[in-house]
Each structure stands twice: as structure tokens, then as C-alpha cells.
Amino acid sequence: MSRVRVSWLAVIVSAAVLPALAQSGALDLPKNIEAGSAFSIPTTGAGKATLYVAGPAQALKREVQLGQPIAFAAGDLSNAGHYLAVLRSDSSTETGEFDVAPASTPAALSFLAKPSRLPAGLQNGITGAVYVFDSFQNLITKPTQVNFQLSVAAAPTQARTVTTSQGAAWTEMNSATKEGNAKFVAQAGNVSAARVIQQVPGDPCGLKMSARQVGDKLQLETDPLRDCSGNAVTDGTIVTFTESWNGSQTTVDVPLKHSVAQAEVPARSGARISVATGVVMGNEIRWEGQP
Amino acid sequence: MTRPLAILCAALAVSAAFAADQGSVQVEPTVLRGPRPLARQTESAVVRDYLEAWQTLSAAMDQNRADLLNQNFVGTAKEKFAVTIAEQAKLGLRTHYQERSHDIKIIFYSPEGLSIQLVDYIQYDVQLLDREKVLATQPVQARYIAVLTPTEVRWKVRVLQAESQ
Secondary structure (H helix, E strand, O other), rough: OOOOOOOOOOOOOHHHHHHHEEEEOOOOOOEEOOOOOOOEEEEOOOOOEEEEEEEOOEEEEEEEEEOOEEEEEOOOOOEEEEHHHHHEEEEEEEEHHHHHEEOOOOOOOEEEEEOOEEOOOOOOOOOEEEEEOOOOOOOOOOOOOHHHHEOOOOOOEEEEEEEOOEEEEEEOOOOOOEEEEEEEEEEEEEEEEEEEEEEEEEOEEOOOOEEEEEEEEEEEEOOOOEEEEOOOOOOOEEEEEHHHOOOOEEEEEEEOOOOOOEEEEEEOOOEEEEEEEEOEEEEEEEEEOOO | HHHHHHHHHHHOOOEOOOOHHEEEEEEEEOOEEEOOOOOOOHHHHHHHHHHHHHHHHHHHHHOOOHHHHOEEEEEHHHHHHHHHHHHHHHHOOEEEEEEEEEEEEEEEEEOOOOOOOEEEEEEEEEEEEEOOOOEEEEEEEEEEEEEEOOOOEEEEEEEEEEOOO
């Protein structure tokens, strides 16, 4: 009898393999196999044949002896996917289909965190997305818990636990109120991935300047600039002083140094002087001359 | 009752006329997880590039040419399929995939915009050839998960994996 049949007694399936057999076509195959696990395909009959296993993710060809189980060692078929199997002998061709499922243990994470730099004290300003893979780089599509943690020195750690859907999980976090580097970690099982998020001071919470005359010049100076969380605004931030007098305008752009911006403009009686940085407007001074 | 329902379903499902090589293509309404909205143009580009990736995969597997994968695949998917093609070439095999239909649904757009995930209920015929001799032709229904990432000019497939339905 040339037809290959499954002999249940001959089935040698590893513990990781679900032994439900599909009645697909004439070749009976394990219906579900975990990637990388050992399994076997029982055959009956006699003589030599060739087994082909083909899918986009893997292709195999083996000379086999009918009547003997065809053994696949651990790691032989490691890529998750849908496979076509063909057992061909001189007198017959049997076909079947089966699926290889990802292993269930996370072994690698693809962690997308953004941004790498943001202002302190921003609600939901940090996002992280994770794809979870097994040791064979198969996307683990069964629900898997992912723990996200965002930690920064001298501030409480933020933590979220998210269950993956189709292999993906995401979260949003607030940036800390204090500037500094934060460590953003995603963990699934025993595997983790970390990213560093630089938290910088935000926009100044207020902008105030004062003026004093030195000779024929006005020396302008801001109070130390701080964001609304009290962090010193980053040196180098440009502050713009503008003097309007008699229909003309003089503008001076200066970078912050030690949180303070300083500039000199001509001292003209009746001049109006304003200060701004980014979207923040400061106070305005009307210069009437030295009191 | 069934007629209005059918009309509603038809209205919800965006049908697109693509090349006959891809068979019929159905794009289901997008229901996204995640906070990032998906622009219509992005959705169209992702679907277009995903379908093109299947064409490329089919040609690469049929001709045993891994170089063809560069156009539409990156990362894990490209590496795995390139290995398969090398295995096929070594064994004297070829596989020919003929798509019959796609039913695509975009399910996840990562918040930073660097990945899109979709599910495709696909039907295709796969033909296996050993040294130009056809061994078998099998109609297949499968559920594929794909993850695409943006590159300079197109979305490329980073993960393409079938799973049991």
C-alpha cells in the first residue's frame, strides 16, 4: 500500500509539540509545532521517498525511509510560519500543510522610544513601543506582559505593565520635573532593553529684566531664567532684547550664560525696551533717563 | 435586512483595484491601538508597499534571487527570506506564490511613527518545484502579521509571519 498514513503509535513528538494531527490532504502532519522544537512525522509503507518542507521562512529537503518516522531535531525548523510539506516517492506524492508557532519565551525586544531629548515636566511626552521576539527572531503573537519603567535620579520611578497584542505593546510616560538623564527600560520575561532619555529644562516660566545706565549705554540684564519646575534654563538659549525709539528699532540677540542674559543698547530718553525668548515675552521698560 | 448590511459592509471596507497578480484586495477599516492617528495617505502607501512586497517575495522565491528582496524588505524578514532562497537554490527547489486575495487590516501605528503593523487574511496558491519539476500545487489560506517601517522612499516589511488561524 503506497499511501502514507499516520500511525499514532509511531508518533514521536516532543513535549513542546501539540500532537493534534491535521487531516489535510493525504499527508498527516502535526498541526502546531513550536519553533525550534523537536518533532517527527510518522510514515508507513516501504522504500525511499523525499520529504520537502517549504515556506517563505524556510525550505528543507530530506531523503527518508518510508515506514520510519521522519525526525526533526530541535532547531531544524525554527522560523514561525505556514509550511507546505510534500512526501514524494516513486509511486506517490502526498501533500499537507502545517504551522510553526513562535516559541513562547521572549528572547529579544525591539524597543522604539521617543524622543531622545525633551523638556522636563511634560505630560505623556515620552512614548515607548515594543515588539517581542523569541530566540529565533519570530514575533511572539500570543499575549505577553511587558514592563516599562522610567527612572531618573532623585525622582520616583514610573512603571507601567502592558500586555502585548499581536506581539506589540506601547506606553506613554511623563518626563520628570527635574532635568537630567532618565533611563527608559522595557522588559518582557528575562529580556530587557534600555534607552536614555535626556530631560532638559523647559521654556522659562517667566522673564524679567532690569536696566541701568552706564555712560551713554543701558546695561540690560535678565533675572536668572528658570522653567516652571525650577530648573535653570539651558545656557545658550537665545534671549532677544529690543529697543524702540523714535520710530527705529534696535535688536540684540544674546545667549544665556549662567542662566542670565546681558546686553547693552544706547541709552535714549523715551526708548521702550522689551525682552523675549522663544514664545515667552518678558517685561517692558520705558527709559526716561537716569533718575 | 441582509442587503443594507451588505451595503454597510461594502461601504466600510475599502476595496481597491490592484493588479490581477495580487488577486482581489480588501482593506478593512483601520481600528488602531495607540495614540498616533494614521493619515489616509500613509495608510494607502503602507497598503501599496505591502502588496508590492508580496510581489517581490513571489518573484524572489520563484527566481531564487535574494537581491530582489532589497526593494521591499529590511531586517529580520529580509534576512530570513534570503536564507530560504539560499536553501532553495542549494536544494534545487523553487516556490511560486500566486496570490488570490488579500484582506488587510492595519492594527497598530507605533506612537513615534516608526512602525506599522497589519494583519492580512491571504489566499494564495503555492507551487513547489524540484529542478523544474512541479511537485505540488497547494491552495493556502493563512493569516499573516506584518510589521513595516518607513525608509527614504517607501515602507518596507520588517516582519512577515504566518500564524495558525
